[in-house]
Amino acid sequence: MTAEGARGAALGAGLALAAGLGVAGLGLAGLSVAGPAQADAAASGRALYETHCQSCHQFDGGGVPNFQPSLLDSVLVAAEPRTLAAYVLQGTADLPDTARAYNNVMPSFRHLSDAEVARLLRYVRGDLAGVDDAEPVTPEAVAEARAGLD
Numbered sequence: 675m676t677a678e679g680a681r682g683a684a685l686g687a688g689l690a691l692a693a694g695l696g697v698a699g700l701g702l703a704g705l706s707v708a709g710p711a712q713a714d715a716a717a718s719g720r721a722l723y724e725t726h727c728q729s730c731h732q733f734d735g736g737g738v739p740n741f742q743p744s745l746l747d748s749v750l751v752a753a754e755p756r757t758l759a760a761y762v763l764q765g766t767a768d769l770p771d772t773a774r775a776y777n778n779v780m781p782s783f784r785h786l787s788d789a790e791v792a793r794l795l796r797y798v799r800g801d802l803a804g805v806d807d808a809e810p811v812t813p814e815a816v817a818e819a820r821a822g823l824d
């Protein structure tokens with residue numbers, strides 16, 4: 675085998691190994707997700723926030739300038755529950771670039787249940803943003819918001 679051939683073979687083996695590790699990694703990730711996903715059924719609003727929102731909106735909800743907005747002084751967070759729930763269920767990834775104000779996009783959260791979204795948003799509104807909640811976010815409001823999406 676020439677030096678070139680040996681390098682090529684070594685590279686090929688390296689790629690195959692990397693691909694194999696990738697698959698193994700996915701397998702492990704798949705397994706580890708099963709636990710927390712089930713635990714989420716009873717997770718607190720704070721735990722749900724930490725799992726699904728904190729990486730972008732930060733621990734205190736303060737956001738990151740230009741990347742994701744603060745949730746603390748947000749008109750949307752203080753809006754009527756169905757409006758807020760519809761925004762969070764939908765995310766911004768499907769919106770055209772021109773409809774987005776920030777450099778990052780927000781994923782959809784339709785995979786969360788109505789009860790989870792309600793609990794999570796009560797935490798965001800009450801505990802983080804300090805919205806005086808005359809109209810708390812209920813699972814019913816989230817269900818109505820969901821029904822209004824296409």
Ligand code: HEC
Pocket residue numbers: 723726727728729730731741742743744745747748749750751761762766773774775776777778779780781783794798
């Ligand atoms: C991957 C990053 C990311 C994650 C995760 C994320 N968001 Fe966002 N969020 C964004 C970005 C970016 C925007 C601004 C979108 C735009 O208008 O350009 C945003 C906007 C918002 C807004 C509107 C704020 C305003 O005043 O305009 C709310 C409310 C919100 N997010 C809540 C949440 C909640 C609740 C979660 C968790 C369920 C969450 N986000 C998870 C990135 C994220």
